[in-house]
Amino acid sequence: MxxxxxxxxxxxxxxxxxxxxxxxxxxxxxxxxxxxxxxxxxxxxxxxxxxxxxxxxxxxxxxxxxxxxxxxxxxxxxxxxxxxxxxxxxxxxxxxxxxxxxxxxxxxxxxxxxxxxxxxxxxxxxxxxxxxxxxxxxxxxxxxxxxxxxxxxxxxxxxxxxxxxxxxxxxxxxxxxxxxxxxxxxxxxxxxxxxxxxxxxxxxxxxxxxxxxxxxxxxxxxxxxxxxxxxxxxxxxxxxxxxxxxxxxxxxxxxxxGMVTVGREKMSKSLGNFVTIKQMLSRHHPEALRLFLLSMHYRSPLDYTEKVVGDHEKALEGFYETLFLIEKLEATEEKAPEGQKKNLAKIQELVENFENNFLSALADDLNTAKAIAALFTLEKGLNNLLKLCARKASRDHVILAQKGKSLAVKLAGELLGILEESPESFIENKRAKGLSNRALNRDEVEKLIKEREEARKAKDFEKADAIRDDLAKKGIILRDTPWGTFWKVEYEPSS
RNA sequence: GGCGGCGUAGCCAAGCGGUUAAGGCGACGGUCUGCAAAAUCGUUAUUCCGGGGUUCGAAUCCCCGCGCCGCCUCCA
Structure with missing residues (x-):
């Protein structure tokens, strides 16, 4: 190369x-x-x-x-x-x-x-x-x-x-x-x-x-x-x-x-416009910070705002959620349906091109922004794949999904130092942190989610929605997936 | 004043002379959903600060102008 x-x-x-x-x-x-x-x-x-x-x-x-x-x-x-x-x-x-x-x-x-x-x-x-x-x-x-x-x-x-x-x-x-x-x-x-x-x-x-x-x-x-x-x-x-x-x-x-800037001015001790690494780490996941720092080509100035760091925090979360769902995939069929062949081939190609796209971006004057874009493109492909499996996952689906996942984890992990946690523990840690930030009790939250699932099964949607609204007010977001209800604590930009 | 860099959609941003101008966040519409959320599909820059020039062809090269930033003192 x-x-x-x-x-x-x-x-x-x-x-x-x-x-x-x-x-x-x-x-x-x-x-x-x-x-x-x-x-x-x-x-x-x-x-x-x-x-x-x-x-x-x-x-x-x-x-x-x-x-x-x-x-x-x-x-x-x-x-x-x-x-x-x-x-x-x-x-x-x-x-x-x-x-x-x-x-x-x-x-x-x-x-x-x-x-x-x-x-x-x-x-x-x-x-x-x-x-x-x-x-x-x-x-x-x-x-x-x-x-x-x-x-x-x-x-x-x-x-x-x-x-x-x-x-x-x-x-x-x-x-x-x-x-x-x-x-x-x-x-x-x-x-x-x-x-x-x-x-x-x-x-x-x-x-x-x-x-x-x-x-x-x-x-x-x-x-x-x-x-x-x-x-x-x-x-x-x-x-x-x-x-x-x-x-x-x-x-x-x-x-x-290049320099990190604040309002386009260089961050520095003398201007007093700096945020310490420890302060940043207290409100952001270290990988989100890395993602933010690498989102820009290294020579250019990088303007720091909490919003942009938060965007990367969300992007990272989305990625882990995709990986999490892939881990949950189980093949129930031998072969993927005929009708999906074309779509699967497309995703296959995407997965196969990923490594080369990612590495050649880095080989070109360490273009981490472009490498990250390649990672997102892969994520999109994997989400597409998950969608195809929503009802019935075949061995073809699962093998492809796992291949994409392991490539992403390997390259992002070894080269960018992100996506190195297990999706499960990443999500759990996020939840734990979010719960404690909002002074919420985990058992209570989980109990309510269970109650809502019961209500849904019983087609008591009024009750189910009431529970969901109640949780939403507390900052708990629910997502019903084919694999059960997934929940997380709403991202809260820190002041 | 000298040297260097930057100016791309609502915001962040890739692009380094040649097929439809990456990607993220956001917004809007469709699909999915009991309804949502998420995901997904489509739309969101006929155009790249302004003006000239070079070229068959420029966001990309050259010149002029405007705006912003860094260095010239310790600084990642």
Whole structure:
């Protein structure tokens, strides 16, 4: 299968050819552990998680690294505010992020290195840069000299002149050029520090990614991912440091995800318009969240509204209900009726095309929106099939339905991380949650449903309808199927 | 100001030069149902922000304009 990615570096969609197949090396920028993570962080994590899953699925041996920044200005500042050590603070939020990732079913990367555990590698890289004349020491600080690296700006499409003109960064008389950036920062009182050839201090932000990427993945890596907002200066600086040190291309494919927005404005800590992952998880199923995050092509901005997340919640529920009904199917006939042959052939074709449609969507620059559309098309086919079986299911029907179901579950599960629960328990959990949200008693609800079924059998429709209306007022929705009455708690958008 | 991106039905959104412009949510009508719900079938963009141009052919490429967003400072 041909895999293509839009490469930020070349601004083109390119055929993906790993440096040494079947191995693929991949690095994604994780988080700075100084606060709870929000939906924007979740998007980045989920997008690159799907990329990781996809590459593995098609047969690559993927080594995936996602770092934690556990030492930096913001951590130190926050730690002082809260009154704990920076190490403790970072520890706390790394743990919290891990919880979020687990809940969101983001697979564990191969390595999750922390900056503070790679000080020797960082120092070695800085020494290499100093030796080669790309970095200089001033009073215990070490800076990278951007003017020594002629290609500086190639990722973000800028040049030094432009950058200098628009520079908003504080002028420092220590730096030779305003855009020179710190590789190593001299120790300040009350801050964590490590021994180095330039005295005690701590690493700058950008250097950790270069050092750790090279340490785990080699001097040239296949894929590097991160948010669009990291292109400049973070990724630009990573390129400069790494390529200056090694003389080799650092990254072959740069992939960047778009921002999550709120009212079309970037979700961010500073604007205060963020929702934490934990808040989202308290009101939505993790798979609904994944579905929402993957409903849009990863490069585009994704606007967050509760309504749209709710739409995906409903869509997910519909899917599980289809799967649930398929599980209930039992063949009572040997062959499907002649008259259904044409319809069945159509569904058969749909099922057979699904895998290819789904995978080729992902192979085309990870088009998850299109892959999800393929999934819905399959669902529609399966619902059609269920309809055909409503009266009499044959072996033909059941085999086809189960084939469709297992394909959907396999691909959606392994690649998108959705539809991984048993339909039965998904529906039960939903019910349990809905019941408790509405403070309803399950036995009572079930008793009423039974009573209504009795009434229906006795053709006492007045009573049956009264019960249904009563339940509806409480938020219980009934559905009479050939297999009995199915019920669920009405979806309630949270405020 | 510089660089990059976006603008497709009521809403979300795919589309990457060539048969009838995916899909989801919503709305309307038919089927199913005792009636509903769900499902299903059909309808809901003769047209892709506006204006030019290239081409046999453009939502897709180019130019101009309008609107929105991101980056240029820490940020997924």
């Amino acid at each position: 041909e895999i293509k990615f839009q490469n930020t570096l070349t601004r083109k969609k390119e055929l993906f050819k790993p440096l040494s197949p079947p191995k693929v090396t991949m690095y994604a920028c994780g988080v700075t552990a100084y606060d709870e993570s929000h939906l924007g962080h979740a998007r980045a994590a989920v997008v690159f998680d799907v990329l990781f899953r996809f590459l593995r699925y098609v047969g690559f041996e993927v080594v995936y690294v996602r770092n934690y920044t556990d030492i930096d200005d913001k951590i130190i500042k926050r730690a002082h505010e809260v009154g704990v050590s920076p190490k403790e603070l970072a520890e706390r939020y790394i743990k919290s992020y891990d919880e979020d990732m687990r809940a969101l079913k983001v697979l564990k990367p191969t390595y999750e290195p922390r900056a503070t555990e790679h000080i020797p590698q960082i120092i070695a890289l800085i020494e290499r840069l100093i030796e080669k004349g790309f970095a200089y020491v001033v009073d215990g600080d070490v800076y990278f000299s951007v003017e020594k690296f002629p290609e500086y700006g190639k990722l973000s499409g800028r040049n030094l002149e432009e950058l200098k003109a628009g520079a908003r960064i504080a002028v420092s008389d220590k730096k030779r050029h305003p855009l020179d950036f710190a590789l190593w920062k001299v120790e300040k009182p009350g801050e964590p520090s490590w021994e180095s050839p330039w005295g005690r201090g701590r690493p700058g932000w950008h250097i950790e990614c270069s050092a750790m990427a090279m340490h785990y993945l080699g001097e040239t890596i296949d894929i590097h991912g991160g948010g669009l907002d990291l292109i400049f200066p973070h990724h630009e600086n990573e390129i400069a440091q790494s390529e200056a040190a090694t003389g080799k291309p650092f990254v072959r494919y740069w992939l960047h995800n």
